[in-house]
Amino acid sequence: MNPSDWLKLGGIAIVIVGLALRLRTTLVVVTAALVTGLAGGLPLFSSEGFFDGLPFLTHAGQEGIINMLGRAFSENRLVTLFIITLPAIGLAERYGLQEQSAALIRRISAATVGRLQIVYQLFRVVVGMLGLRLNGHPAFVRPLIFPMSVGAAEAVTGAKTADDVQTDILEKIKAANSASENYGNFYGQNLSPVQAGILLVAGVLNGLGYAVSVWSLVLFAIPITTISIVLGAAQFLLLDKWIRKESANSKCEAL
Amino acid sequence: MRSALISFSSVSDASLSLSAVYALTGMVLLVFAAMTFVDRSNRRRFGSGMFWLILAIIFIFGKDKNGGLLPHWVTGLLILVMVALDGLGRVTRGSHNEATKVEQTKHALKLKNKIFLPVLVIPVVTFAVAFYFRARGLNPTDGALVGLGFGGVAAMLVGLRLTGAKARVMWHEGRRLNDTMGTVNILPQLLASLGVIFTAAKVGELIAQGIYKIIPADNLFMLVLATCFGMALFTIVMGNSFAAFPVIATGVLVPLIIKPFGVNPAMVAIITLTAGSSGTLMTPMAANFNIVPAALLNMRDQYGVIKYQLPFAVTIWLLHVLLMWAMIKIGF
Numbered sequence: 001m002n003p004s005d006w007l008k009l010g011g012i013a014i015v016i017v018g019l020a021l022r023l024r025t026t027l028v029v030v031t032a033a034l035v036t037g038l039a040g041g042l043p044l045f046s047s048e049g050f051f052d053g054l055p056f057l058t059h060a061g062q063e064g065i066i067n068m069l070g071r072a073f074s075e076n077r078l079v080t081l082f083i084i085t086l087p088a089i090g091l092a093e094r095y096g097l098q099e100q101s102a103a104l105i106r107r108i109s110a111a112t113v114g115r116l117q118i119v120y121q122l123f124r125v126v127v128g129m130l131g132l133r134l135n136g137h138p139a140f141v142r143p144l145i146f147p148m149s150v151g152a153a154e155a156v157t158g159a160k161t162a163d164d165v166q167t168d169i170l171e172k173i174k175a176a177n178s179a180s181e182n183y184g185n186f187y188g189q190n191l192s193p194v195q196a197g198i199l200l201v202a203g204v205l206n207g208l209g210y211a212v213s214v215w216s217l218v219l220f221a222i223p224i225t226t227i228s229i230v231l232g233a234a235q236f237l238l239l240d241k242w243i244r245k246e247s248a249n250s251k252c253e254a255l
Numbered sequence: 256m257r258s259a260l261i262s263f264s265s266v267s268d269a270s271l272s273l274s275a276v277y278a279l280t281g282m283v284l285l286v287f288a289a290m291t292f293v294d295r296s297n298r299r300r301f302g303s304g305m306f307w308l309i310l311a312i313i314f315i316f317g318k319d320k321n322g323g324l325l326p327h328w329v330t331g332l333l334i335l336v337m338v339a340l341d342g343l344g345r346v347t348r349g350s351h352n353e354a355t356k357v358e359q360t361k362h363a364l365k366l367k368n369k370i371f372l373p374v375l376v377i378p379v380v381t382f383a384v385a386f387y388f389r390a391r392g393l394n395p396t397d398g399a400l401v402g403l404g405f406g407g408v409a410a411m412l413v414g415l416r417l418t419g420a421k422a423r424v425m426w427h428e429g430r431r432l433n434d435t436m437g438t439v440n441i442l443p444q445l446l447a448s449l450g451v452i453f454t455a456a457k458v459g460e461l462i463a464q465g466i467y468k469i470i471p472a473d474n475l476f477m478l479v480l481a482t483c484f485g486m487a488l489f490t491i492v493m494g495n496s497f498a499a500f501p502v503i504a505t506g507v508l509v510p511l512i513i514k515p516f517g518v519n520p521a522m523v524a525i526i527t528l529t530a531g532s533s534g535t536l537m538t539p540m541a542a543n544f545n546i547v548p549a550a551l552l553n554m555r556d557q558y559g560v561i562k563y564q565l566p567f568a569v570t571i572w573l574l575h576v577l578l579m580w581a582m583i584k585i586g587f
Binding site: 005008009011012015019022024025026027029030032033036037039040041042045046049051063064065066067068069070071072073074075076077078079080081082083084085086087088089090091092093094095096097098099100101103104131132133134135137138139140141142143144146161163167171172174175176177178179181182183185186187190194196197198200201204205208210212213216217219220221223224227228231232235 | 326444
């Protein structure tokens, strides 16, 4: 490797060190982008319009770092679209959404935190099979699944309200909610031949001279999706066990 | 009659587009920005307001394949301003008079299950528009995004009607949630930019070369291990298995496994892709899956989601290695 290769990897080092030290994440990412781009010999600006032929800042025929920054940011606005759902979710929360979700789930005696995550993960696999990719964290998890899980925890731990559920249990519930969304989403989407991942793999293999059908890719995705469901279920059932133990411990301490 | 139909469908295409929902989201951000500028409880209201105002401008005027006014270099410079504001600690949250538990419970007893209506409108509209797009031969993934946008608007209307609340209250609650997440909101978009620059600087080829050099080319198990490891490692760095797959497929999978061993390309390729998903579960670089949800749920530890997913991710990654190796041995 020559020195500029090492410098390029410096961008990765900046990210690792910056995140580990919990520095301002936005700043860490942009610094890493600038360092990597400059180490890779990329110009700051594309040579066009106002910047046409400007020495030092541009390089004929190469896209500039600042241009790439703006282009990728604009083209990826879709990941931040959930902001448009925040007013409606906030309003519903003010009018008792979380309380009502919890009340609803308390009436189902078989409901536990873990079982709820298992059902939600399966639901996300089915959504993926239908060929839909959506960001479930704002659409389902925050407004519905999280308060339902808290309701189930209240029933299991004997807490009267959400405020009585211990903080460490609440934190684990939030993490499990996000995880069941991710597990179901990541491994479920490969069961549909119209999903981006399947299309990407088929496209890349075709480009390399191997014609594969999207259906054969879906077929070979089945074992891993099955494993993901089993592993997820195991982790969520262990969570139930942990919650029972934690709440029993805290009751002993209280006595 | 016929021309009326055609004009209806072209009008619906223009309004049912990604550009339209980006503009709508931009308007929501404009409201948040305006409220922040006049929020006397926020000590840094000018910096905070500027941050959300700039994001609103990029949402409304940003350029992509469907058009837009802002040249990319202007957007790039605006991003640098946003990041500088955040880096200097000028973006803070105001105080919000939150509804008390008693208040919320009182409303819950009155509205009962009707309170689910506004929230359920979001997925219903999302699915409806996605299936409408598919029926018209358009991209259903775009449809789901457009549906999410219009679902958000429909949910606002349903919520206002149902609760009889003033619009002010709704915007206030929306801004409360947005402030909870803060500048983490733009992280997924920034990381996408970092990914593009990593790709342009050929960081991926560097990693693939490194793997290519260190593994013995005749030991199948070691090759499978290296492929799955490279895929997960590269995904951890890029935060995205879709960016990692082409590099690993071209640099490692095809020349070292598919070609010399004559294995089924579909089988090893899809297992390689999901080996990358194990990496996605472990990395803060996949901010939209791991960091934004932690902020959205108000978690104490911003890495709490990743820590919870770690044992699952490591176990399923190991099973990828074993499965791929076993299936090649069995002769699939």
